[in-house]
Amino acid sequence: MRFVWVGFHVEGIAALEALLAAGAPIQGVLTLRSDLRAKRSGGGDYGPVCARHRIPLHEITNINDPDAQALLADLAPDIVFVIGWHQIVRPATLRLARVGMIGAHASLLPHNRGSAPINWAIIRGEAETGNSLIWLAEDVDAGDVILQTAFAITPYDTCATLYAHVAESNRDMLVAVLPRLLAGERPSQPQVPTTEPVLPRRRPADGNVDWACPNRVVYDFVRGLTRPYPGAFSRLEGRQWRIWQAALLPAPPPDTPPAPPGAVLGRVISPIDEACGQLVACGHGAVLLLELEGDDGAVLRGRALSEQHWAGKRWTDA
Numbered sequence: 001m002r003f004v005w006v007g008f009h010v011e012g013i014a015a016l017e018a019l020l021a022a023g024a025p026i027q028g029v030l031t032l033r034s035d036l037r038a039k040r041s042g043g044g045d046y047g048p049v050c051a052r053h054r055i056p057l058h059e060i061t062n063i064n065d066p067d068a069q070a071l072l073a074d075l076a077p078d079i080v081f082v083i084g085w086h087q088i089v090r091p092a093t094l095r096l097a098r099v100g101m102i103g104a105h106a107s108l109l110p111h112n113r114g115s116a117p118i119n120w121a122i123i124r125g126e127a128e129t130g131n132s133l134i135w136l137a138e139d140v141d142a143g144d145v146i147l148q149t150a151f152a153i154t155p156y157d158t159c160a161t162l163y164a165h166v167a168e169s170n171r172d173m174l175v176a177v178l179p180r181l182l183a184g185e186r187p188s189q190p191q192v193p194t195t196e197p198v199l200p201r202r203r204p205a206d207g208n209v210d211w212a213c214p215n216r217v218v219y220d221f222v223r224g225l226t227r228p229y230p231g232a233f234s235r236l237e238g239r240q241w242r243i244w245q246a247a248l249l250p251a252p253p254p255d256t257p258p259a260p261p262g263a264v265l266g267r268v269i270s271p272i273d274e275a276c277g278q279l280v281a282c283g284h285g286a287v288l289l290l291e292l293e294g295d296d297g298a299v300l301r302g303r304a305l306s307e308q309h310w311a312g313k314r315w316t317d318a
Contacts (some may be wrong), residue, residue, distance in 0.1 A: 001025055001078045001079065001182055001185075002025055002027050002075070002076055002077050002078050002079075002083070003019075003024055003025050003026045003027065003077060003078065003080070003081065004026065004028055004030065004072065004075050004077040004079075004080045004097075005019075005026055005028075005029045005030070005077050005081045005083070006029075006030045006031075006063060006081065006082045006083070006085055006148075007029075007031065007041055007046070007081070007083045007084040007085055008031045008032035008037050008040070008044065008084060008085065008097075009028075009042045009083075009084025009085070009088070009226075010043065010047070010084070010163075010167070011042065011043050011044075011083070011084045011085075011114070011163055011166050011167040011170060011175070012044070012046075012083035012084035012167070012271075013049060013167075013172040014167050014170070015043050015081075015167070015169045015174050015175075016026075016046065016081075016083075017049050017171075018047070018171045018174065018175050018252070019074050019081075019175065019178065019189060020090040020148045020176055022175055024178055026053075026055055027056075027069075027075045027076075027077065028055060028056040028057070028058060029046055029050050029056070029057050029058065029069065030059075030060050030063070030071065030072075031046045031057060031058070031059055031060070032059070032060065032061070032086075032105070033061050033283040034059065035061065036061060039231045040227045041061040041102050042229075042258055044084075052142065055207055058071055059124065059198065060153070060269045062087060062089065062195075063074040063082075063085065063087050063089055063131055064089070064090045064092070064093050064271055065245075068093070069092065069093055069096060069167045072093065072096040072097075073096055074314065076098075077096070077101060078097065078098045078099045078103060079097055079098075079099050079101070079181060080096070080100075080101040080102070080284065081101075081103075081134060081174070082101050082102065083102075083103065083104050083170055083171075083174075084104075084221060085103075089101060089103075089136055089142060091138050093292060094136060094137075094282055097188060099181075099203075099262040100135045100136070101135070101136070102133065102135060102146065102174075102285035103133075103134055103135075103143070104129050104133050104134070104173075104237050105117065105131070105132045105134060105141050105164075106118045106129070106130075106163070106166045107121065107129055107130060107131070107132065107316045108111045108124060108128075108129065108130040108131075108132060108148055108150055109134065109141060109143035109145060109148070109191055109285060110141075110142075110191045110192055110193075110194040110196060111134040111194075111196060111260050112129070112196075113141035113142070113194075113196070113197035113198045113199065114139065114140065114141065114197075114199030114200065114201075115199050115201040115202060116199060116201070116202040117129070117199060117215065118159050118163055118172070118224075119159050119224045119225060119229065119293065120199050120202070120204055120224075121153060121162075121221055121224075122153060122158070122159060122162070122220055122223060122224030123221055123224040123249075124220075125216065125217070126153055127152065127153055127211065127218050128150060128151070128152055128153060129150075129151065129153055129162065130148055130149050130151055130169070131148065131151075131165070131169040131170065131173070131178065132145055132147075132148045133145070133146040133147045133148070133170075133173045133174065133208065134146060134187075135188055135293055138198065138264060140198065140247075141198070142191065142276060143177075143191075144188035144189060144190050144191065145188065145189045145191055146173070146187050146188060146189075147173040147176065147177060149169035149173060151165045151169070153316065155219050155248070157223070157224065157302070158194030158224070158226050159223070159226060160223055160226065160227060160228060160230075161221050162197055170289065174278040180316045184297060185266065188309055190248050195253065195256060204230035207225050207231055207232045207233050208232075208233060208234065208317055209222070209232050209233065209315070210281055210296065210317075211261035211280070211281070211283065211315055212261040212282075212283040213280040213283050214247060214282060214283055214284040214285060215249060215251075215283075215284060215285030215286055216248060216285070216288050217282075218246070218282050219246055219247075219248040219287050222243050222244075222245070222246045222280055222287070223245075223246070226244050227292065230242075230244065231244055231293070234262070234315045234316065234317070235315065235316050235317065236264075236310065236313060236314075236315050236316075237313060239271050239294060239295060240295045240316055241291055241292045241293065241294055242293040242294075242296070243289060243291075243292055243293065244290075244291040244292065244293060245289075245290040245291035245301070246288060246289050246290055247277070247287065247288040247290055248287060248288075249285060249286050249287065250278075250285075250286065251285050252284075252285055252286075258281075258284075259281035259286075259316060260281060261281055261282055261283050261314035262280065262281065262282075262314045262316060263281045263312070263313075263314050263315075264278055264279070264280055264281075264310040264311055264312065264313050264314065264315070265279040265280065265281055265286060265311070266278075266279055266307060266311045267279075267306045267307070267308070267309075267310075268288055269306050269310065270282075270306075273301075273302035273303055274290070274301075274302060275305075276290075276301075276302045276303050276304065276305060276306035277289050277290045277301075277305050277306055278308065278310055280315060289305070290305070291305070291306060
């Protein structure tokens, strides 16, 4: 058996390392060219892993380009692992693997097919997500399932912590299925048919906070888009700020007079630096802003954030 690995995202590094340690016959690794990788969220450097295991590393720009296809053809793979890649693998490229190409999608397919499933799951307030190891097919995220791993979304999770679970499950599922692949098996289970729409792609401009939403929705929005993603953002007095961290406050009593959404209610001060911040009204309730980054790159957190005299000012659409 001859294997090839395709990936650039940090979520695949631990899985590749584990497969190589288990003796997987990986003939080469294809990764995104370094200048392009630097522009994408969650990019990871596969160089050290390949150097330790003396595996050839090839930088490409697009998996479907003729150069990448020629490279794959020369490597003559039986199976290609496409883990943490951002481009849809087209049919002509899929056919270059004798047995097939294996990918991972960070949801419990067929639920949440499409782009940014972890981010969308948090933004939508879902309580559970997972990861699916699948055989890639011509239709997006529609291939037969090999294995699945479920995990809860707690109120304390962010997109970063959930992607850590994804990385762990990539490793565990691939190592678990490796003996069957080496034996020439092709384990698979067809996906259950669904009418659920495919998730739309998220772009940095989609991070604009809607302060008219309830505080839980705003809180989920912030933690669903935080690092390593571009972040939620809003404007205060004409200046744009990224909101990297926030805290959710309890719902106010029913007879509490509502404040205008986006209004800064005041400073939150504490001897514990991490607890300091700015309290902001939402459509219902409020959130505590804990870390901001200005459009000039200046970061405010802790005491430096709580010392801003913003009470009575109002956050607006960016």
